[in-house]
Amino acid sequence: MHVGMWILYALVQVSGSALQIPDPWPVVIITSVVFAFLSVIFYVNAEWLLPRTLEKGNKTLWLVGVAVFFVYNILNRYFILYKIYPAVFHLPPPKIEWVVLVNISIWWWFNAVALSTAYWFYKLSIKRERKTSLQKEEINRKEREQLQLKQEKLELEVAYLRAQINPHFLFNTLGYFYNKTANSHPDVAEGIAALTNIMRSSLKKKGPDGMVSLEEEIEHIESLISIYYMRFNNNIHIEYSRPDNLHGQRILPHILITLVENAFKHGELHNAAYPLKIKLTLDDHGLYFCINNKKRIGPKEISNGIGMEYVQRQLDNTYPKKYSFDIKDTDLFYSLSLHIATTEITLHDQLLYN
Numbered sequence: 001m002h003v004g005m006w007i008l009y010a011l012v013q014v015s016g017s018a019l020q021i022p023d024p025w026p027v028v029i030i031t032s033v034v035f036a037f038l039s040v041i042f043y044v045n046a047e048w049l050l051p052r053t054l055e056k057g058n059k060t061l062w063l064v065g066v067a068v069f070f071v072y073n074i075l076n077r078y079f080i081l082y083k084i085y086p087a088v089f090h091l092p093p094p095k096i097e098w099v100v101l102v103n104i105s106i107w108w109w110f111n112a113v114a115l116s117t118a119y120w121f122y123k124l125s126i127k128r129e130r131k132t133s134l135q136k137e138e139i140n141r142k143e144r145e146q147l148q149l150k151q152e153k154l155e156l157e158v159a160y161l162r163a164q165i166n167p168h169f170l171f172n173t174l175g176y177f178y179n180k181t182a183n184s185h186p187d188v189a190e191g192i193a194a195l196t197n198i199m200r201s202s203l204k205k206k207g208p209d210g211m212v213s214l215e216e217e218i219e220h221i222e223s224l225i226s227i228y229y230m231r232f233n234n235n236i237h238i239e240y241s242r243p244d245n246l247h248g249q250r251i252l253p254h255i256l257i258t259l260v261e262n263a264f265k266h267g268e269l270h271n272a273a274y275p276l277k278i279k280l281t282l283d284d285h286g287l288y289f290c291i292n293n294k295k296r297i298g299p300k301e302i303s304n305g306i307g308m309e310y311v312q313r314q315l316d317n318t319y320p321k322k323y324s325f326d327i328k329d330t331d332l333f334y335s336l337s338l339h340i341a342t343t344e345i346t347l348h349d350q351l352l353y354n
Helices: 004-017 025-052 060-090 098-163 167-181 184-201 214-231 253-267 307-318 342-354
Strands: 238-241 277-281 285-296 325-330 335-341
Touching: 025 060, 025 098, 025 342, 060 098, 167 184, 184 214, 214 253, 214 277, 253 285, 253 307, 253 335, 277 325, 307 325
Parallel strands: 238 277
Antiparallel strands: 277 285, 285 335, 325 335
């Protein structure tokens, strides 16, 4: 596009004089060379000099550069008219007074500088407009995220309030059912106790650090496993392992239990060859939690679909750059591995226990 514009510009300038002489080619060629030199001024000014001087507030240096362009323009016109023209076309140099040559040079120098500066201002305005647009988009995106977070917080608060509806009545009722069935149906009583433990863990307030003890989260998981064993009359296959000493570690609540619930909802529990595997380990580098299961074929338990999203979001907010969460999802099998790096506080706790 730029090349086409320069060719058109040169043709317009040369057309008048070229049509009035018998052999127009020398004029056409010399004019083309002149415009080639002018294009150098145009692009050096617009693409190199202005961004490094005027855009950074250095007007003096830009004016020095413009003055250099002026000297350059006069010298190249002299070189073209008095050196190239006679040598190429074997004609005497044109008889042009120095005053006229300087005036012509000033005119074309001014055109090149003015047009290139206008072109640069146009590009700069587009650049700034695009930057402003991107900034507005970023602000709007952050506002949407904040609005979404507020909405999610409100929904969680509403859900929490619903769960808090007379919890004493709920626990007292479960305690009544437990006492009624403890002797006659001990297995049912055990299930009620496990369910009570899960509900108590869900309703329990977090500590000032927003965490709960890892021991509580593990008890929550073990209660859920116990309920599933009773629900299916022990006809499920689970390999579960955990360390005996949890070293007083603390963790974000409902993270591990959500991962286990997801495995129960979608995993095959009745195939002895492919048991659901749940493994928790601790070392000096942190916590490792792994789940492996074969996918269930056929209808699955009803799920609200927000569990894994909740886990990912909470991990991002609470353990930024301090965790890894890898999922392998194939047609038949599903596995996940969560590693939460040990913090300095946790390391201190471990030293106390060791």
